Amino acid sequence: QGKIRRFKWEVKYEFKSPDCFEKLVITVNGKFPGPTIKAQQGDTIVVELKNSFMTENVAVHWHGIRQIGTPWFDGVEGVTQCPILPGEVFTYQFVVDRPGTYMYHSHYGMQRESGLIGMIQVSPPVTEPEPFTYDYDRNVLLTDWYHKSMSEKATGLASIPFKWVGEPQSLLIQGRGRFNCSNYQTTPPNLVSGVCNVSNADCSRLILTVIPGKTYRLRIGSLTALSALSFQIEGHNLTVVEADGHYVEPFTVKNLFIYSGETYSVLLKADQNPRRNYWITTSIVSRPATTPPVAVLNYYPNHPRRRPPTPESSNLLPEWNDTRSRLAQSLAIKARRGFIHAPPENSDKVIVLLNTQNEVNGYRRWSVNNVSYHHPKTPYLIALKQNLTNAFDWRFTPPQNYDSRNYDIFAKPLNANATTSDGIYRLRFNSTVDVILQNANTMNANNSETHPWHLHGHDFWVLGYGEGKFNESEDLKRYNRVDPIMKNTVAVQPFGWTALRFRADNPGVWSFHCHIESHFFMGMGIVFESGIDKVSSLPSSIMGCGQTKR
């Protein structure tokens, strides 16, 4: 029987300068990133959330928490709940059932990238210690940062002509980065006037102080809006021990690749020359962009402000387009011996999901099997449970086995027109489902992007990755059926495929989508339902919109 941990949160906008440029930032109780939730496996988390925005709705997703028995508190506006209106208080209540590193963030429109983010640390029961030891625990939450508002970006994506959000202005480590203010005078896309002050305390360099000889567990999470990242600490190795709440057979990296929606725990031993400090960097990979923010690893008792003797740029960064190295890390991640949950031997169903960039009525969109997703006005969970048969397109069966065999993934789509729908994928309760995420060329020649896919309500086994088009007769043989890691977020690489398997054993309605904020907004997602008849009666707090309006 766990403890009940109660939190009272107020979310609002405040002026802050996380990268020295002042803009509106969402804070939780005045903090950005929000407070860390610390709990033990089996505890119940109760968050009383007050929406103090003047004009915006909100909903908060507890990323990686499966919400077993509480599918209505998954926090996805349009899927599991009506949005929380300005001035309202909404109470989330759920059990954290597994130890590990998780995150929380807004799941309303593109609001996540305005700053409603934070971390969740769940410790195991004392009788089941973790299979590694460390002296101290530190959060390293990574984000990319834009100076335009969420509304401006979302409006651009939903306009004709299409206005792409572009690359972020900076990267933040624990909410702090550094924009080169002089760029505002020189670089055309950044010609915006505003307060940019390099001596603002909000953007002072993040200092991670370590005691020589001690071991640190860095809980690294990424909630970027767009960017895939590499994280590195000059002169130090990082030993990966956890991914998305599952223990990893330890392996060592110099550059940790991390996609939006993923968490990793790495062990850092302070075993280098203690008479100096070292650069900590993160950089964008898989897109040709550079905005390296730099933090400092400070060896106690050196002065935290003492500059490392090397240039900031001396920390070796991977090439942005080195897909092979990223794939190599993904392939190196295996479940830890002694903690392997073998996947079911066979699946009941295989769903191939072809990821394409398209147009729908002249609007630029992303589609899955040629269908671009949009939220209904009445959340699915309520519509399905209450049998509201005209709340969304119940008759529509998404093309689960869309014939992608003849689709040329290396070319721009021949016919780029897709359709749009709010139809869902209904899965037999307790069935085992394989999903093949198949990447393809975008609407630009010779271009394919990285997409981190996040599944709500479940963890899945990552069975395999590959380059090119998935080929059943060949690639099935390459699946890892022995010690695959379980995760909730996994990347599909440019022109590649990723295969995963999960058990549809959590009654509810669950979103499965690209964790790139603008891609989901542009339709890159689907919804799974299973076991709706096993969902107990819904709390009235999630209602009040669409057909649930009284």
Ligand SMILES: O=C1O[C@H]([C@@H](O)CO)C(O)=C1O
């Ligand atoms: O969705 C996207 O749109 C742009 C580009 O494809 C538009 O031409 C881009 O880089 C995306 O990720």
